[in-house]
Amino acid sequence: MKAASRLALWRHTAPAGPSLTQLQGDVDTDVLVIGGGIAGMSTALHLAEAGVAVVVVEAGEPGSAATGQSGGLIAPDYIRHTPDSIAAQFGPEAGERLTAMLGRSAQHCFDLIARHDIDCDARQDGFYTPVHQHDLAEQQRRVAGQWQSRGFDVSFVEQAGAEDALGTDAYRGALRFGQGGSINPLAYVRGLTEAAMAAGAYVYRDTAVRDLSRAADGRWHARAAGGSVRASRVVLAANGGNAGLHRAMRRAALPLNVVEFATTPLPAALRDRILPHGGAFTDKSSYIFSARYDGDGRLISAFPRTWCVRGPRAYHKEARRRLTKHFPALHGVEIESLWEGIAWINTSFLPEVYDLGDGAVAIQACNGRGISTNTVIGAELAAALAGDDLSALSVSVRSPAAIPFYPLAARSPELMMTLAYLAD
Numbered sequence: 001m002k003a004a005s006r007l008a009l010w011r012h013t014a015p016a017g018p019s020l021t022q023l024q025g026d027v028d029t030d031v032l033v034i035g036g037g038i039a040g041m042s043t044a045l046h047l048a049e050a051g052v053a054v055v056v057v058e059a060g061e062p063g064s065a066a067t068g069q070s071g072g073l074i075a076p077d078y079i080r081h082t083p084d085s086i087a088a089q090f091g092p093e094a095g096e097r098l099t100a101m102l103g104r105s106a107q108h109c110f111d112l113i114a115r116h117d118i119d120c121d122a123r124q125d126g127f128y129t130p131v132h133q134h135d136l137a138e139q140q141r142r143v144a145g146q147w148q149s150r151g152f153d154v155s156f157v158e159q160a161g162a163e164d165a166l167g168t169d170a171y172r173g174a175l176r177f178g179q180g181g182s183i184n185p186l187a188y189v190r191g192l193t194e195a196a197m198a199a200g201a202y203v204y205r206d207t208a209v210r211d212l213s214r215a216a217d218g219r220w221h222a223r224a225a226g227g228s229v230r231a232s233r234v235v236l237a238a239n240g241g242n243a244g245l246h247r248a249m250r251r252a253a254l255p256l257n258v259v260e261f262a263t264t265p266l267p268a269a270l271r272d273r274i275l276p277h278g279g280a281f282t283d284k285s286s287y288i289f290s291a292r293y294d295g296d297g298r299l300i301s302a303f304p305r306t307w308c309v310r311g312p313r314a315y316h317k318e319a320r321r322r323l324t325k326h327f328p329a330l331h332g333v334e335i336e337s338l339w340e341g342i343a344w345i346n347t348s349f350l351p352e353v354y355d356l357g358d359g360a361v362a363i364q365a366c367n368g369r370g371i372s373t374n375t376v377i378g379a380e381l382a383a384a385l386a387g388d389d390l391s392a393l394s395v396s397v398r399s400p401a402a403i404p405f406y407p408l409a410a411r412s413p414e415l416m417m418t419l420a421y422l423a424d
């Protein structure tokens with residue numbers, strides 16, 4: 001048995017991105033975007049398309065953090081909320097705007113991929129959120145109605161249909177988001193980078209901002225090892241890195257470590273039994289299970305890191321346990337790649353855009369579920385910056401609040417996942 005790669009699968013399978021260099025010297029721009037994940041690259045692309053001068057500085061290469069570590073599921077669903085609960089929480093106008101943004105985020109993503117002809121193994125074959133319990137199935141049935149009444153292609157698939165679609169009898173039913181699916185996320189962000197540069201954005205790699213401050217003239221000044229950028233406005237799109245860039249962002253999100261893994265390409269006989277019609281799913285259990293294929297027939301799944309399962313050997317064992325628990329036919333399957341990433345979670349479980357004042361804005365919208373939402377937020381933020389009107393965003397822009405007892409709170413996602421693991 002070959003040792004599994006510790007690099008994200010996408011590093012082996014994504015087409016090369018555009019050639020980039022480190023920032024050298026001092027440059028001037030209108031908008032500086034810090035971070036070259038999906039949030040930053042979507043913002044930069046849409047700003048450049050709107051004719052706004054934009055520079056992106058990325059600590060590694062585009063996609064080197066959560067984006068390139070992700071599972072690549074395009075999942076236009078709330079994590080904890082529903083369209084009705086959001087309308088109740090934010091009021092009908094703001095609530096419906098947020099739901100409309102989330103609901104159309106998957107289509108937005110696939111349209112963008114088509115518009116820029118991005119080669120990223122895009123498959124719009126549906127996203128499912130299956131549930132184990134009958135009462136949750138009943139609840140999901142109602143949630144399907146909430147999405148449908150707002151015009152979205154969301155349906156509830158009954159138990160037999162879920163078994164047929166997913167290839168496991170573990171679930172009592174599933175929501176199906178018809179516009180969802182999956183992509184190669186690293187290929188996607190590399191494609192966005194290329195499109196942004198073609199539209200006029202400047203993108204620098206290996207350029208970690210070490211200090212961000214306002215100069216005497218009121219403009220932002222970002223310093224990195226090789227040079228600096230002066231800008232009238234700045235977008236913090238560094239996800240976990242936002243904490244080190246602005247005092248107000250220090251305690252805004254909580255880390256959740258996630259282990260992703262991919263099998264070797266499965267033979268057709270197995271692919272006919274597991275997710276036989278394609279599609280992707282993330283179940284609604286506390287110790288989340290997800291699955292999708294890539295274009296070569298590798299099954300890709302994940303589990304949250306816990307205090308009980310630590311280190312590569314334990315990860316492998318857990319990966320196999322999880323796969324065979326849901327799909328016994330996968331007994332003995334080889335794990336080809338296994339990698340870790342940090343999903344930064346907002347306590348609201350919602351995408352957030354923060355106004356930091358003086359022309360600085362932060363996107364904090366990872367939540368382990370941000371590929372399509374960050375894409376739309378980037379597009380909307382670009383339009384809002386071009387029009388100088390942050391209220392145009394579908395996300396209610398607010399000031400970040402420090403999470404109380406942060407050092408303890410930062411350990412809570414892993415604690416919760418450990419409890420969920422023990423109950424699994």
Ligand SMILES: Cc1cc2nc3c(=O)[nH]c(=O)nc-3n(C[C@H](O)[C@H](O)[C@H](O)COP(=O)(O)OP(=O)(O)OC[C@H]3O[C@@H](n4cnc5c(N)ncnc54)[C@H](O)[C@@H]3O)c2cc1C
Pocket residue numbers: 034035036037038039040057058059060061062063064065066067068069070071072073074075207208209210237238239240241242244245258259260340341342343344363365366367368369370371372374
């Ligand atoms: C393991 C894992 C699995 C996931 N699976 C899915 C999934 O299947 N579907 C889904 O929708 N979402 C998923 N997510 C969430 C999704 O990946 C994120 O929501 C999304 O990629 C976040 O994009 P981003 O641009 O905000 O952040 P990132 O991709 O983290 O980008 C931030 C960038 O900022 C850079 N940076 C940081 N500090 C600095 C600095 N000081 N100077 C310059 N640059 C800096 C980093 O290098 C990084 O490239 C997953 C996340 C993880 C970790």
